[in-house]
Amino acid sequence: MLSKEKYVAPKSDYYIHTPSALAKELFLYPTVIGNFRYEAGYELYRNNYTSFLCMYIKQGDCEITTGSIKLAAKAGQIVLIDCYKPHSYRSDNGWEAVWFHYDGKLARGYYDAITNKQGNVISLASDYRFKKYLDKLYFSYKNTAPINETVINNWIINIMTELMVSNQLTASIESASEPVEDVIAFISDNLDKELSIEELAKKANLSPFYFSRIFKKETGFTPHDYIITSKIDHAKYLLLNTSLSSKDICYQLGFGNESSFCATFKKKTGKTPREYRTNF
Structure with a gap:
């Protein structure tokens, strides 16, 4: 679907995923995934949104606030946010990002393990693998490919794993x-x-x-x-x-x-x- 949000450029798209009972019990799963071009002046504040957010900044820059922490993110960096807590993101200049909200029984464990070590804004030594699995995830929805939740789970786990270990290489x-x-x-x-x-x-x-x-x-x-x-x-x-x-x-x-x-x-x-x- 195309976004109708204010300060989001036309042709910015997003896709909703409703997880199965099995996925909720066993897997990491996306709830929404999209590719947005945020125009200058875009700002979003949420008190609570029941998921975690992974956002890859393709170009531009933005300001992230999670809890009491305020951070800057720029092109090539990845942002992780615990959306169960108050959070916001904005930019005076605009930015483009591929993003997905995700959840699952192991989601908080992955989030804590990554952010405790890397923080909420992450720069990878090489983002090759990360982008490969992120593209697989995004284009599977964009191209209306059959959704296999086991495979989707594997892609998200690979994304999380890259965020945990990539800087060790x-x-x-x-x-x-x-x-x-x-x-x-x-x-x-x-x-x-x-x-x-x-x-x-x-x-x-x-x-x-x-x-x-x-x-x-x-x-x-x-x-x-x-x-x-x-x-x-x-x-x-x-x-x-x-x-x-x-x-x-x-x-x-x-x-x-x-x-x-x-x-x-x-x-x-x-x-x-x-x-x-x-x-x-």
């Missing part, structure tokens, strides 16, 4: 490993396709040279070797657990032809696909 370590993790997941989901270094590097937002370098450092494989090894490992599983022919497996795993598949399989395993199926 150096930005250089995270920035090197996180894009590789995403690319590995992408490879696993696309073994039926021919994947180029350029495509994978673009997925990681890195140059092909630098991507290949950090991929080898993180996995011990070049990207090409990792793709081939993943395809062959998948082929082994299919040979032992299905009745698919070598030809069917070949095309399912994106090889150009059966002879190429068989030659690659033998190079990696020392056996032809037929020998491997027979022996094992």
Whole structure:
């Protein structure tokens, strides 16, 4: 839905979630999630709003008050507020934020653990993972995707975990490993396709040279070797657990032809696909 609030820019959107009884008993769950562009002069004060708020400042800056504490937050920072207590946020200049109200039986425990250590305004050494899960959460509602509360719970827990532990790692370590993790997941989901270094590097937002370098450092494989090894490992599983022919497996795993598949399989395993199926 589009917001009608005063001093909130048109096309600012929000989505309501009504948790199931199971979610209330077991999970962390969102109650409202949105992306707002707050115009200069926006101000909100609440005495009580039965949830917690997590707000990622995309641009601009704002002033947060929680209880008797007054804090400033700027672009790239995350704000956590216990909305069960009096709170407010405002700005003379305006700001844009992706935010979600959330609750659940473990919500206060996470809130206390994070704010006792990090405070209510948090700067992460690297916000890559945080933004990844926040985007998953927001776009699942924006794109009207089917809502799986177990998955939503997992995303929120990942967000909370990042707020607790991200500053314990150096930005250089995270920035090197996180894009590789995403690319590995992408490879696993696309073994039926021919994947180029350029495509994978673009997925990681890195140059092909630098991507290949950090991929080898993180996995011990070049990207090409990792793709081939993943395809062959998948082929082994299919040979032992299905009745698919070598030809069917070949095309399912994106090889150009059966002879190429068989030659690659033998190079990696020392056996032809037929020998491997027979022996094992």
